[in-house]
Amino acid sequence: MRRASLAVRITALCLGVAAIAVLVAAGVAARLVNNAAREVSRQSLADQADVVAGQIADTGPGSRTGLRKVTEVLRGQGVDTVLLRGNGELLGASTDAVRAARQAGLPSVTGDESAFKAVQVNGRTLLVELRGTGTKTGVALVREVETAKGTERTLFRNVLFSLAIGLGIAAVAGLLLARVLSRSLRRTAGVAGEMSRGRRDLRAPVEGPREVAEVATAVNTLATALQYSESRQREFLLSVSHELRTPLTAVRGFAESLADGVVTGDEVPATGRTIEQEANRLDRLVSDLLDLARLGADDFRLDIANVDLTALVEDSARVWQARAETAGLRFELSTVEFPVVVATDPRRLRQVVDGLAENAVRVSPSGAPLVLSLAPTQTGAVLQVRDGGPGLSEQDYAVAFQRGALHERYRASRPGGTGIGLALVHGLVTRLGGTITAGPAPEGGACFTITLPREGPAAAGR
Incomplete structure (x- = not known):
């Protein structure tokens, strides 16, 4: 399934946001226009009602000529006049206007009283302004709410025009934004593609958002x-x-x-x-x-068992004492007289001890000490292999277990192996659930400290 590009998505998003913004603005504007039109109509109707009430009060409600002139003038402005006579009769040229005046309560408005009400007649909303003109007389001016159909049409045309302009601007802005974003991303993708083909000298431009x-x-x-x-x-x-x-x-x-x-x-x-x-x-x-x-594979086998580290270290010591004497080194064993039992793989742990001891023999000068130490702890045991060789710098101790790091630094000045021994030792100790650190030894050379948990690698991983 082909995915839409970032440019298409950004442009569509901009168009959608622009369309929603214009439509929301149009809805708010239409409501404001209608409310404003209604308020203007009401204010105008109130002013006209004051004038008409004043004229009727001056000439008297019985003057048909005066009433007819007023009615004609207001009729031309879309306003119907309804007169309340003294006998309670409502006179008006429009039946709907008379009904609206009656619903608004014209018969009860007399004297100097005034009132306003919007009523519904035959599905039309009519504004009714009531004025009292005498003891038992009054007048009502009735006008339909100016929803302003012409104004609505004009507003609708303006909304469509604004929508078209907004969508056009949004499309241009979306395309420009998409080009800016996609250009940087395409360059980055191009660099990543070249990297997958083996290039390592290219770098992506750091630009854009x-x-x-x-x-x-x-x-x-x-x-x-x-x-x-x-x-x-x-x-x-x-x-x-x-x-x-x-x-x-x-x-x-x-x-x-x-x-x-x-x-x-x-x-x-x-x-x-x-x-x-x-x-x-x-x-x-x-x-x-x-x-x-x-080491990192699931099929790397460990045969975990309860192992007496005291016996394991003593067995290892017998071998390395002979090799140390052959190399002219002074071998020392520091251990305890009671069993120190931990759950581990004896073969792999012996491989770790032998690897560290072999490195010590290889780099130590004649007469230097080689120490194999075991000490119990509350949670397990600590094994150490120390030598009196040239040792390492602080920077070297930090990278001692990186594959080939020390071999690369010292292959021209010290006898060494492949550079994988310490990396293998670190991996084995980690798989056994322990930790190994490198640092300076009291004997002057390097000290490698192995810490093993009593309950083995399963407990260490919990």
Whole structure:
């Protein structure tokens, strides 16, 4: 179904508003005109009634000649005269006028009394002005309400003319407004379309009304964010490809040496072990990439169970103590002598501890400490991995868990991996319902603090 354009909708809205405004104004004007006409007719009728009553009082109601002259003059002005004689008889040239005078109460108006009333006779609204002219005499002037048919026709023509002018102006204003709005929106839509085709260097013009300008600003912000995100992705892919190429080159080189017979005798076992180590390195890299990609998916499996963190940390300590001694580091374990039980996935938590410890071993100089610490809390437990390496700056701690951020900054000055280890650790801890922070360690290097809830990820998400 094809939708109406913004220009058509704005123009139609302007036309509708203009038409309603003109019609409402016409209705109010018609009512005011009718009320004004009625008031003018009444005032004129009252003045005429005063004059007629004065003349009749001076000449006497029995003067037929005087009454006839007055009646003729007023008749020419659309006013009927009804005379109340002393015997109570009503005299008038129009039957409707006599009926109107009687309904208005002429027989009861005598002396110097006066009254006004509007009555309905044969579907007509008649204005009746009553005046007393003597002891038992009086006069009534009757005139139909000036709904002013001619005035109504003139008013109707003026309303139609005003409506046409208003609709014309509204159409022009609507089209101009629609062009202003749609031009900015079309430009923004064009930029968004180019962005969908891969362009990231275009920006929408921030112009027009505030709401339209906000849309353009939002599109520009999105373009900047996409440009930054894609730049980071490219850098990450480059670093990953570099890390993949290094072990692949070693595997290929030693395999060719074995195949060509360059390596023989006692050198073969050592070459095989080197190939195995590089293959294991490739396997760990691919596994980390797969885990990082699947962290946000619903099929990422967690096997939650009640785990004794004291035993888990001690098992991990036995492994990393040996590796730390091999690297020339001083290993320290700080734990408690009683079980610290939390609901978590032991395999994933061990993966977190091993990843942090491996980073510490890689960056710490010989003789520096490597500390693995466990402390219970009222709501769970706190794990720490601290080292005596070069540490990080305050800015680095803020972006430590962003994928590839530290690798990009330090790949030329420090030994490092793919730059995905800390991002994977952060994702795993989050899925386990905990939190992880990075900061300076008392030993001089970096300290990574993991806080785990006692009831596991389900409780943490509630």
